[in-house]
Amino acid sequence: xxxxxxxxxxxxxxxxxxxxxxxxxxxxxxxxxxxxxxxxxxxxxxxxxxxxxxxxxxxxxxxxxxxxxxxxxxxxxxxxxxxxxxxxxxxxxxxxxxxxxxxxxxxxxxxxxxxxxxxxxxxxxxxxxxxxxxxxxxxxxxxxxxxxxxxxxxxxxxxxxxxxxxx
Numbered sequence: 676x677x678x679x680x681x682x683x684x685x686x687x688x689x690x691x692x693x694x695x696x697x698x699x700x701x702x703x704x705x706x707x708x709x710x711x712x713x714x715x716x717x718x719x720x721x722x723x724x725x726x727x728x729x730x731x732x733x734x735x736x737x738x739x740x741x742x743x744x745x746x747x748x749x750x751x752x753x754x755x756x757x758x759x760x761x762x763x764x765x766x767x768x769x770x771x772x773x774x775x776x777x778x779x780x781x782x783x784x785x786x787x788x789x790x791x792x793x794x795x796x797x798x799x800x801x802x803x804x805x806x807x808x809x810x811x812x813x814x815x816x817x818x819x820x821x822x823x824x825x826x827x828x829x830x831x832x833x834x835x836x837x838x839x840x841x842x
Contacts, residue, residue, distance in 0.1 A: 676702030679761040680770040681754045683709045685724045687737050688822040690802040690810045695738060697799045698770040699745035707754030708734060717757065758782050761794060768795040
């Protein structure tokens with residue numbers, strides 16, 4: 676089975692790891708990683724997103740571990756549009772989070788319009804942080820929690836602007 680999933684993954688956290696785990700349980704995985712332009716367009720919170728190359732490096736490290744564990748292959752491709760790679764032929768399933776399920780349904784509409792079979796949409800529940808709210812990249816970069824959902828009251832978060840070389 677060939678599985679697609681996509682995101683910005685900045686930073687990778689336990690919620691993302693749950694998505695990766697499910698994807699590798701299903702088959703070989705292709706991850707669409709948002710380009711710098713798309714990442715900026717899809718942010719609902721005023722914060723900068725690290726460069727594509729940096730996010731790809733970190734994502735490759737995470738995926739390598741899961742792929743080895745499941746004896747699967749993976750590929751990382753640039754995601755330039757929200758529906759991106761999953762509208763292409765060759766995929767069987769799409770792994771999504773609850774808030775991206777509607778996007779998965781849109782992908783299947785596009786696939787049907789193109790004469791392609793719809794994808795099986797596999798929704799992975801959010802991972803809960805120690806405080807009971809969900810783990811999210813936004814909460815991590817704000818300094819509220821770490822990558823595992825543990826509170827980090829003494830940590831400063833990222834601001835909305837990319838830090839300068841001297842800062």
